[in-house]
Amino acid sequence: xxxxxxxxxxxxxxxxxxxxxxxxxxxxxxxxxxxxxxxxxxxxxxxxxxxxxxxxxxxxxxxxxxxxxxxxxxxxxxxxxxxxxxxxxxxxxxxxxxxxxxxxxxxxxxxxxxxxxxxxxxxxxxxxxxxxxxxxxxxxxxxxxxxxxxxxxxxxxxxxxxxxxxxxxxxxxxxxxxxxxxxxxxxxxxxxxxxxxxxxxxxxxxxxxxxxxxxxxxxxxxxxxxxxxxxxxxxxxxxxxxxxxxxxxxxxxxxxxxxxxxxxxxxxxxxxxxxxxxxxxxxxx
Amino acid sequence: xxxxxxxxxxxxxxxxxxxxxxxxxxxxxxxxxxxxxxxxxxxxxxxxxxxxxxxxxxxxxxxxxxxxxxxxxxxxxxxxxxxxxxxxxxxxxxxxxxxxxxxxxxxxxxxxxxxxxxxxxxxxxxxxxxxxxxxxxxxxxxxxxxxxxxxxxxxxxxxxxxxxxxxxxxxxxxxxxxxxxxxxxxxxxxxxxxxxxxxxxxxxxxxxxxxxxxxxx
Numbered sequence: 208x209x210x211x212x213x214x215x216x217x218x219x220x221x222x223x224x225x226x227x228x229x230x231x232x233x234x235x236x237x238x239x240x241x242x243x244x245x246x247x248x249x250x251x252x253x254x255x256x257x258x259x260x261x262x263x264x265x266x267x268x269x270x271x272x273x274x275x276x277x278x279x280x281x282x283x284x285x286x287x288x289x290x291x292x293x294x295x296x297x298x299x300x301x302x303x304x305x306x307x308x309x310x311x312x313x314x315x316x317x318x319x320x321x322x323x324x325x326x327x328x329x330x331x332x333x334x335x336x337x338x339x340x341x342x343x344x345x346x347x348x349x350x351x352x353x354x355x356x357x358x359x360x361x362x363x364x365x366x367x368x369x370x371x372x373x374x375x376x377x378x379x380x381x382x383x384x385x386x387x388x389x390x391x392x393x394x395x396x397x398x399x400x401x402x403x404x405x406x407x408x409x410x411x412x413x414x415x416x417x418x419x420x421x422x423x424x425x426x427x428x429x430x431x432x433x434x435x436x437x438x439x440x441x442x443x444x445x446x447x448x449x450x451x452x453x454x455x456x457x458x459x460x461x462x463x464x465x466x467x468x469x470x471x472x473x474x475x476x477x478x479x480x481x482x483x484x485x486x487x488x489x490x491x492x
Numbered sequence: 493x494x495x496x497x498x499x500x501x502x503x504x505x506x507x508x509x510x511x512x513x514x515x516x517x518x519x520x521x522x523x524x525x526x527x528x529x530x531x532x533x534x535x536x537x538x539x540x541x542x543x544x545x546x547x548x549x550x551x552x553x554x555x556x557x558x559x560x561x562x563x564x565x566x567x568x569x570x571x572x573x574x575x576x577x578x579x580x581x582x583x584x585x586x587x588x589x590x591x592x593x594x595x596x597x598x599x600x601x602x603x604x605x606x607x608x609x610x611x612x613x614x615x616x617x618x619x620x621x622x623x624x625x626x627x628x629x630x631x632x633x634x635x636x637x638x639x640x641x642x643x644x645x646x647x648x649x650x651x652x653x654x655x656x657x658x659x660x661x662x663x664x665x666x667x668x669x670x671x672x673x674x675x676x677x678x679x680x681x682x683x684x685x686x687x688x689x690x691x692x693x694x695x696x697x698x699x700x701x702x703x704x705x706x707x708x709x
Contacts (some may be wrong), residue, residue, distance in 0.1 A: 372670060
């Protein structure tokens with residue numbers, strides 16, 4: 208007897224659940240439910256945005272993905288509607304490697320790389336033969352070289368593609384010694400070098416703030432500006448546009464500056480301005 | 493291959509430099525620790541519970557620490573010894589502390605294989621402990637010691653791949669940063685072939701020397 212009851216309940220539940228799913232799907236077209244894939248580092252910002260979105264009648268569902276999952280793959284598979292975790296250069300690489308067509312729909316922040324020193328406090332101290340530690344992974348090494356180029360300290364090679372390397376330096380008039388070390392080692396060797404270029408996340412972990420940096424990236428470091436992205440066919444979706452607007456409004460910017468102690472800089476570039484990001488690689492000529 | 497000849501040549505030099513200097517100091521440290529571990533153990537010529545009780549766990553501790561952690565953990569010590577914590581010379585300090593204790597265990601094994609009868613005979617002849625070590629223990633185990641050091645050298649080559657974490661460079665680092673991370677298979681292949689050749693060469697030299705000394709003794 209009991210078995211029958213159990214089966215009945217199970218059957219009923221299944222029917223009910225399926226029905227619920229069905230209604231959800233039916234409403235899908237006009238639904239204002241939006242799933243956004245993010246990393247845990249920006250949860251606070253997105254909770255703040257979700258609050259504002261709710262007032263506009265948008266139900267923002269935050270899907271926090273761990274490092275093992277690429278939110279672009281999740282997006283391409285249709286499990287989320289938009290994502291916000293990456294910079295333009297990374298998205299470009301992902302699209303190239305995976306044949307996907309994911310596009311940026313708005314800029315968010317930049318987590319700037321900075322030049323720090325425990326000995327000097329000005330760029331004027333970059334003397335002939337000075338040593339600068341840089342992160343040894345190619346993408347951050349490349350960013351470091353671009354930061355130095357932007358400040359007129361050296362120039363990158365003609366075939367520069369964003370990746371760093373000893374062979375990616377064209378002119379080094381001050382004969383600087385660029386020492387690649389493990390990213391997490393950069394703050395630890397500041398005593399041994401004149402300067403160290405430190406990745407945003409690593410700097411925060413080491414107790415360094417962007418305001419302590421002698422120079423740092425700004426919204427001119429276009430390849431490294433973070434974005435909200437979606438599948439190309441949804442690029443014109445008005446609800447997604449609305450979310451971009453919320454991210455770029457004054458309250459959100461203020462919230463980001465306060466919450467992350469100025470380590471993330473809100474960026475509001477148009478997509479057109481952003482589209483020329485590759486020019487940064489070669490603007491030395 | 494995207495990487496230039498200069499980078500590869502520079503890396504070969506850095507590897508040779510780290511391995512040779514690292515091996516010299518590492519083997520010296522290893523020999524001292526290894527002999528200490530043998531002669532101070534119970535029933536041996538200089539039995540000393542205290543010395544053995546201190547050296548033995550210290551060797552174990554250094555052998556337990558993952559090399560990448562050791563590299564960073566001893567930065568202040570490295571700075572004290574060579575004046576800086578980055579670069580190829582600086583990488584040698586952690587390499588020595590990594591390989592020395594390893595060599596000491598290999599040397600310990602080699603020395604323990606020496607026939608006890610030989611030591612007994614030396615004692616009977618009235619040899620001092622220092623004489624036993626120098627004239628009997630080491631010469632008896634010499635061919636085996638050569639093989640131990642050969643094995644350690646190859647381990648040291650492997651460890652140098654991590655030197656890049658503190659800007660030490662070397663072939664292993666080129667394979668990682670220019671090959672693996674840039675998806676440049678050719679660079680990986682070239683550096684790995686060079687490393688294989690290097691290891692083959694060292695093992696061959698080690699085997700030849702061992703054979704030479706085994707026959708001449």
